[in-house]
Amino acid sequence: MQAVRRCGAVDWRLTAAFIGGVVFAVVLGLGFDGLTPNEPVGATDRARLEVGAAEQLSQSGTGPLSPDDLAIDDGADGTPGGGGDAPDDLLPGRQTRGRWTPAREAIDPRLQALLDREADGALDSVAKASGGKAGRSDCLVSFLAVDLESGAVVASRAPDRSMAPASNLKLVTTLSALHVLGPDWRFRTPVEAAGPLNAGVLGGDLVVRAGGDPLFRDGDPDYARGRLAQLAGSLAEAGLRRVDGALVLDLGSFAPVGPAPGWPTSSASWTGSYGYVAGLTANAGLVDIAFEALAGGRTQTTIAPSPTGLREESNVASTSQTVNDVQIGLYDSSGRLVLKGELGPPGRSFERDIRHPNPPALFAALFLRALADRGIDVRDGFREARGVAPGRELAALETPWIDLITPINQDSVNPVADAVFLAMGGATSGQWTREAARSAVAGALTDLGIDPRGLHQVGGSGLSRDNRISPRMVVELLRAALAQPPSVRQRFLDSLAVAGQSGTLEDRMGGTAASGRLRGKTGFIQGASALSGYVETLGGRQLVFSIVVEYPRLGGLNNSVWKPMHDSIGAHLAQWSP
Structure with missing residues (x-):
């Protein structure tokens, strides 16, 4: 499955031990299935990550395959x-x-x-x-291959x-x-005034209705911030200058944020592969963290999108030695993100994406910043709600799915x-x-x-x-x-x-x-x-095929056997x- 972000050439292996109520997860540069449930994420060095205890043959012949090669004629009316x-x-x-x-x-x-x-x-x-x-x-291998020209199971x-x-x-x-x-269908996220708007002052709450848009563009963690800046700009153009209430996130019929039924229980559940779907979110609820070792004992740390709404504590030092001992601590219950450790030598970099513990809060943090950047003050911060009465629509975001x-x-x-x-x-x-x-x-x-x-x-x-x-x-x-x-x-x-x-x-x-x-x-x-x-x-x-394997839940077998x-x-x- 995914949220794969490649960080190196060797897969990571996760081991964990309970120490003083905190899970310390050590990632080693070993061949393994990786931390995430899909293709492996790699790293050339060891990195230690801290997780809060509250967390739960050769080619020849015809040319390469193109989509047109697979085309089958449509019905006479194109449907x-x-x-x-x-x-x-x-x-x-x-x-x-x-x-x-x-x-x-x-x-x-x-x-x-x-x-x-x-x-x-x-x-x-x-x-x-x-x-x-x-x-x-203990294992089962199933497959089926069909020749599209003859329709035969081969x-x-x-x-x-x-x-x-x-x-x-x-x-x-x-x-x-x-x-x-x-x-052509689009996600739609409307913003409404829950009160009168006079002389740029909204006498009530500013309501954002959940439309399920993940606000995601692969490889661009700041995409959501840019889209929300556009939304704030539209509100400013509509004359909004102050909100004498709160930013209210109406989550409607969306389920509470959290794992879906049957998700694997894993000490890697803080990673991007386990990102939570939400009615209001940004960057699909993922936070990208990049480290680069600099000269003079300093390390540049970049978090995107930002702000995250988390309490961020960063103390990663640069060293002249060849080491990647970066610790990432995500604490769901307190909303803390702790970054510490060592990385070196200067020039070495390391990147990881994690899931945000509460994607609506990530959306709110980014949108409040975007509003402030356009000179729109929101007096009472934000809160989550459901079933808010309809208000007057001021602006909306639309995104093609x-x-x-x-x-x-x-x-x-x-x-x-x-x-x-x-x-x-x-x-x-x-x-x-x-x-x-x-x-x-x-x-x-x-x-x-x-x-x-x-x-x-x-x-x-x-x-x-x-x-x-x-x-x-x-x-x-x-x-x-x-x-x-x-x-x-x-x-x-x-x-x-x-x-x-x-x-x-x-x-x-x-x-x-x-x-x-x-x-x-x-x-x-x-x-x-x-x-x-x-x-x-x-x-x-042209062949169409499917291969599916079931096997005991043991690490290493996907890379060494099944792939x-x-x-x-x-x-x-x-x-x-x-």
């Missing part, structure tokens, strides 16, 4: 399933009423043997990789098993959102996926709840011709262990995506990572036949590992010919 269906030779598994049926079985014995060999080899290596803590009988292994898909669930979230919201599809699928940013998931509930029923979102997704799948009963979805990101879907259903979803109108199909395909080139696949399968030809979505939480997507073979055939297996299977698929 999914409308007018005329796509040609039978391209959509052989689809019935005229629009429901996808399992592709016909035509297993290729050569490909099946190759993929089974990779799966069996990985299973046989578990005992050694786990130090004897697990064996092949390789299959337990494809109907309902499994935790980790971040492969984001494929369900984004394709459903494209169907439910359409590419479609701008988030690439951070979700290519970079696997969890709280952004959860925000889009909730948006489907809000858009269809006015309720920004998981229940409403699940209903919207079920409707989308039904419209796409996929039986939603095979899906159990807790959130949008795949972080929950309670999510369930089969590899066959993932393949059906990916096949259905290709039958969508060009604007929908293209945005979906463009959002996926490409082997050896981009996103969470940038550093994988390079130099193999899959490089530039495999386009897909990765997934990992401890105990589950997945890779699903599309492959253009060296001979120009290499995924990559080998991807290379075999790219070399397949009928």
Whole structure:
């Protein structure tokens, strides 16, 4: 899953011990699955982090894969399933009423043997990789591969098993959102006056209504600050100069901030991968912290976005020695962020993102600063509320949701996926709840011709262990995506990572036949590992596939066993010919 921020070449390993009521977490430069439930974050040195006790083959042949290569003709009227269906030779598994049926079985014995060999080899290596803590009988490897031209299942292994898909669930979230919201839907965050506005003075509260916008742009933690500055500017242009009340954040039907059901229990729960979705937030509730060692014993520390609303204490020293002993302490109960330790030699840098313990407070801190910068004084600070009576709208922020599809699928940013998931509930029923979102997704799948009963979805990101879907259903979803109108199909395909080139696949399968030809979505939480997507073979055939693994929740196995297996299977698929 994600919020991956690469910080070095070697993965981190987390160990922890309870000392005096505080969890001291030591991060070591060792090969490991990493702190975050997705692709690993790396560091070349050790770093110590303190967490408050209150926290809970070579390429040849045809050119690389492009989205156009995967196109399937649309219905005559350009709508999914409308007018005329796509040609039978391209959509052989689809019935005229629009429901996808399992592709016909035509297993290729050569490909099946190759993929089974990779799966069996990985299973046989578990005992050694786990130090004897697990064996092949404790693990399950499932996969399905379908040739799009013939509609034939060319390789299959337990494809109907309902499994935790980790971040492969984001494929369900984004394709459903494209169907439910359409590419033009926007998050909307209105600001209202709860009282009379006379001569620039608001005699009451300034109310911001939660619209679920994560205010996120990948790689730009200050994006939210800029957007809120624009909003404050609009209020100033509307004549607002003073608020004789509070900034009130109306969180509406959004659930209280916190973990979703089934989230992994982890001593890394302070990291960005565990960012909380909220009705009002900024930078998807993530805070980026960067350190750079300078000469003279000084270290430059940059926190973005800022202000955070946290009590920040920073004392990281620079040293001439080669060391990364940076400590990050996040204390939920008191709202403290403590940074200390050593970093060196001068010129060495270190970066990490963490989750904010209360994203609405982060939004409030940034917006209050933006208002102050425009000369707008808010007398009573901020407070959170629900069900505030409607007031007069003064300004609003609008953000296209479609701008988030690439951070979700290519970079696997969890709280952004959860925000889009909730948006489907809000858009269809006015309720920004998981229940409403699940209903919207079920409707989308039904419209796409996929039986939603095979899906159990807790959130949008795949972080929950309670999510369930089969590899066959993932393949059906990916096949259905290709039958969508060009604007929908293209945005979906463009959002996926490409082997050896981009996103969470940038550093994988390079130099193999899959490089530039495999386009897909990765997934990992401890105990589950997945890779699903599309492959253009060296001979120009198009395959759709899904691989999902269940295994004991032991560290190290994803990097040492399952990811290499995924990559080998991807290379075999790219070399397949009928």
